[in-house]
Amino acid sequence: MIYTYEDKRNKELRVDCKNCFGLCCVALYFSASEGFPTNKDAGKPCINLQSDFTCSVHKSLRKKGLKGCTAYDCFGAGQKVAQVTFRGRDWRQAPESADEMFQAFLIMRQLHEMLWYLSEAFILQTDQGIKEEIRLFIEDTESLTLLEVNSLLALDVAEHRNKVNSLLKSTSELVRSKAEGGRNHNSRSRNINSRKSDYFGADLRKTNLRGADLRGACLIAANLRAVDLSFADLIGADLRDADLSGANLTNSIFLTQAQINTAKGDSQTKLPMMIVRPDYWSK
Structure with a gap:
């Protein structure tokens, strides 16, 4: 084989x-500002780490405010x-x-x-x-x-x-x-023409992001519902709490599991073959 x-x-x-x-x-290092209930110093074991190196609260991490662990x-x-x-x-x-x-x-x-x-x-x-x-x-x-x-x-x-x-x-x-030919340039769909990086909380539902350069972009809490992100470069993009419900990321490039784990999505979100749908996403 x-x-x-x-x-x-x-x-x-x-x-x-x-x-x-x-x-x-x-x-x-765990930071209370990055999905943990409290700060933890680097080199110090988490209080939930057991003697066999398993987590005592693995099944309820998000309920206990440990979103950083699931991400x-x-x-x-x-x-x-x-x-x-x-x-x-x-x-x-x-x-x-x-x-x-x-x-x-x-x-x-x-x-x-x-x-x-x-x-x-x-x-x-x-x-x-x-x-x-x-x-x-x-x-x-x-x-x-x-x-x-x-x-x-x-x-x-x-x-x-x-x-x-x-x-x-x-x-x-x-x-x-190669994705440029698939961009929709009609008046109802805005295109990203400049290398902007801050889309914090932005409503991007009418923005054409097909083939967009989103390397390192801040997309925290952005509304990306039903957006086509085919061939968009998402390397290093911050997707924390971004709403990807119904979005198409099937052919997005340089997307990681960690990024998806921090975002919101549903059963209609289309993901690349190598990415696993988080079980805590809405149905």
Whole structure:
């Protein structure tokens, strides 16, 4: 059987909490302003983390004000650090390695996120020269995820990300340019012509967002009900509490599970194949 990049995203870049050591529950800083009831310092275990690294309130996270937990996605970095970098030794067994493990997790999460985007870019890209360059970057990034902890901690992640971003941007431009022909330019539909980034609380139901550049855009609480977001670039867009009910995101590009987990939607929202519909969305 041929192993594809879709397989990679499905198997290696998905959260597998059973093979992790609750790293996101310890390594991360929790902020009361970002979906948590109180602040929690980085490196301090969440009060709900049990001795077996499971969550005591997993089934009622949102009811208890822990929306940040349901939104977070490590792209499979947790199990990679736990089972590969530290070979199955957890931070309780080896407390002297705890700080290194937590820092490694933060770096691994960035690398796995890049792999998620690069895998999608490889699938989307039709320019064979750029496609080959993306493939080589995937291999290079994968090799970085297998480094020993000291080498991993010494990585210049920002430099690597800048190179990756260049490939993602060129792929985005290619895909969005092809969507231009599908834009509706009639008087009832406004188009985004400039590179605006702040749509906080905006009503975008009559705005043509097909093939739009929404990289890093603030779409918090935006009304996107029944909007066609086909081929729109959503990398880094903040979709917290954005209403996606009935919206079409089937062919949106560079969308992540974490973004969808923070938004509102319903059974009519169309999502990309790789994204799972949150079970707390309205029916």
